[in-house]
Amino acid sequence: MTLKRKYQLLLFSVVISVPLSLFAINFIMVIIYRLIDPAERVPFHESFAYPTMMAAFCLSFFLLSFLFSKSIHSLLRKVNKLNETVRNLASSEQLPSKLEISKKDEIGELIQSVNLLIDRTAYRELELRQQEEMKKELLQKLQHDINTPLTALRLQLFYLESQYPDQDPLFESLYKQIHYISELTTGLNVQSGETLENSYLLTHDIVVGDLLNSMVTKWSYLYNVQGIELVYHANHHSLIWTSNELWLQRLFDNVFQNTLKHSKAAKLEVKIENQVVSLCDNGAGFDDSQAQNGLGLKIIHDVARLLHLDYDLQSNQNGTSFYFKSQKPLPIKEK
Template sequence: MKLKRKYQLLLFTAIISVPLALLFISVLMTIIYNSAFKTMNKDIPFHESFAYPTMLVVFFLSVVLLAFLFSKSINSLLNKINILNKTIHNLASDKKIPNILDVNNNDEMGELIKSVNLLIERTTYRELELKQHEEIKKELLNKLRHDINTPLTAVKLQLFYLEDQFHDQKPILESLYQQIQYIAELTNEFNIQSIDTLENSYILNDEVNIHDLFEIMVKKWSYLYSINDIELVYKPVNRNLIWTSNDIWLQRLFDNIFQNALKHSIAKKLEVTIENGVVSIRDNGIGFDSNSKSAGLGLKIIKDISKILNIKYTLQSNKNGTLFCFTKNENNI
């Protein structure tokens, strides 16, 4: 029921209930007085007896009760407004992103809560995507700094040995030292503008909880999937699956599958399952020819990252949908 209709009905009920309550209580008290107390009070009329002020007290209490019941409905609306206000303030602050709100009604307030939930999902997606990109940049930047500083250190050592042999060239050697130091300082200042390749990157492996990884990813992608009317289902039968791998590049691997399903599959549902050491990602879209030369960059990235991370995967695709299955052979690490 819409809020306008709901509070119109509430106002109408409040207006009608007061005279009806007075009529009902007066009739009831009159019947009780005439049948049980009138003879005892020497046939004194009802309006002159003790029953009349008693009726007024009962009527006053009933009005207070009605006011309390009607105010509960208004308080419920005010509580929802306060929750929305607090949620939006938390979303706008630097604090943790608030959780999705429950939608209990299909009225205007329910639609407003859905809109706030959509804003939370969109913000969560942006925050997680930005965090992932920053982590990738930070990791590769550290590797690149290491790659540059290692040969610079070797050059410094070689210049140190050359000092004894070329005393007359000391100013030149000092200049070389300064240039090496300058290059070393530059590596701490520059910013990577594009990170599109993985082939020449170092990968630091660590223990990764796959369930925790997909919880973050599903939370990130739920916004885009919801606005495209695609159901995103996560079924972690095995919540303790641990892979020795790299958290950041695993996310990049699976992000490509989520993105391909979103953009190209024309699916209505994507389901992620973790069971018996296997990660399965299935959609019910139109499928594609995985052997076609126009299969796309996404599949190449999936193939390349899987190879570098030592992950085995199978791909099945037909007109009923697409299925990716991933396993990790820890013995080959």
Template sequence: MKLKKKYQLLLCTAVISVPVLLLAVSILMSMIYESVFKPINNGMPFHKSFAYPAMLLVFFLSLLLLAVLFSKSINSLLYKINVLNQTIRHLAADKQIPNKLEVKSDDEIGELIKSVNLLIERTTYRELELRQLEDMKKELLHKLRHDLNTPLTAVRLQLFYLEGQLNERAPIFESLYQQIQYISELTNEFNLYSTDTLDNSYILNDEVNLNDLLENMVKKWSYLYSIYDIELVYHPISKVLIWNSNDLWIQRLFDNIFQNALKHSKAKKLEVTIENSVVLIRDNGIGFDIHRKSAGLGLKIIGDISRLLKIRYTLRSDKHGTVFCFTASKESI
């Protein structure tokens, strides 16, 4: 039965039951009084005897009983609504998927329960599908990491062979060895438990000497910058700057800045400075609009890694150049 018909019938029953109940109680009480109590009370009329207020009391008690019976139907409806509400909230929350609900009626609430059960089934299917996709991503990353390490090993051997042919260790070979080692370590650092965002990556923090790190990075990039006729300058005004962070991820952060400046800035000079616990990277290029929606992938990686490592950074860019300013948070000092 539909809810509309059910509660229309309930309303009609309530309207009819009140006068019927009053009539039934009055007749019953008068019959009892006439047959049992009237002879004892010397023929006293019913409306003047104690039976009349007793009848009213029975009538009100009967009305209270009817109200309780009718309210059970409403309470049953409210209970079903609350169960549906809690189930949908649990389904929307990032928790265990709730069990399907039992359908006990064919009314609108029953249809709604069927729809919620369908949603639970659909969500369960999507969860299983996502888990399978996540497992495939993990397997792919495992294979990709292995496939990257294999050619890197071959490149190391080829460089070693070339060094033997030249009988000298040129600076370019040292730079290439550092790049190969960096790529190898970076591929091993990727978190395989979640591949969606950097926020889910697992990071091991340690003390990082920014002076040494930036000095090595400037040496690493100096060869490429010299090819493009860009002056790369390092000014460690502050002699010691230690962050509690991750060496590889900070290298990746700064590598993106060096790469963007090399490819897009059209600068003649890039200056790296450490002063008052702040890392400044400044170029004198053409700049860019930092508010444009189509920001490059490099800028997104810089922002993601900075947030991941809890490093505060600001970016300023105009026609006179671009300035990156990095400061470690309290947790990273």
């Protein structure tokens, strides 16, 4: 029921309930008076029934006011909660929790819009955080890759300097140029993370469940916008892979993006079962013989091979499923 309809009915109830309550109380008090004093020896307006009736009138007014004000207070509580959530979203570093939608009215639609805003903010923050981490890692690798030959070049110059002591000004200039190049690597502004493809990987232990949870949080906004249900089946175990977190994120990002743009699905289920990570949708599927034609699927295949993951793709008219399993997984740890 819409708010307009609800408060129209509330106003109508106020208009009807007041005279009805007056009539009902008057009728009941008259009956009680006649049962107690059938002969009516004392006039009604001079009997105990009259002040009792007036007190009942006042009590009924207070009761009706209380009941009708409950609806107004309920609306104000929801508005204040929305106001507090939006302010926390704008000012707090931590994202607020989603609000529960109790009724499908204008306030419920507004709550749904605020929840959508929370999802979008979470998506943008996680996306920016991931990009910053990728840039930071790429910068560290570039610094290492550049400083290694510079160190070798310094050693060679040191050797040549001892062989040609009369060329000190030349060697001093070369040392300055080497120092300048080294300083430039410290202030590099990384424009893109795509060049990570050509660099080596730094690996460490990764809790796959936590990573997938953050990925689902990031993509839930876009899936909600497209009307696709995104379900993550969390379990009571932590699957640990020795891998590179940024590249794992890129791998799963391509799966989520492929499902979002091409699957025509209504639902995507993400789960971990028997040390296998599966992402299954109920979309239209595609021809397996043309699976490698898509750029996203090629990236998924290449990254899975780079991270030493066993990768299986299954697709038919009932949907598409991606399965990933580490070739050397660590034991599952009980939480």
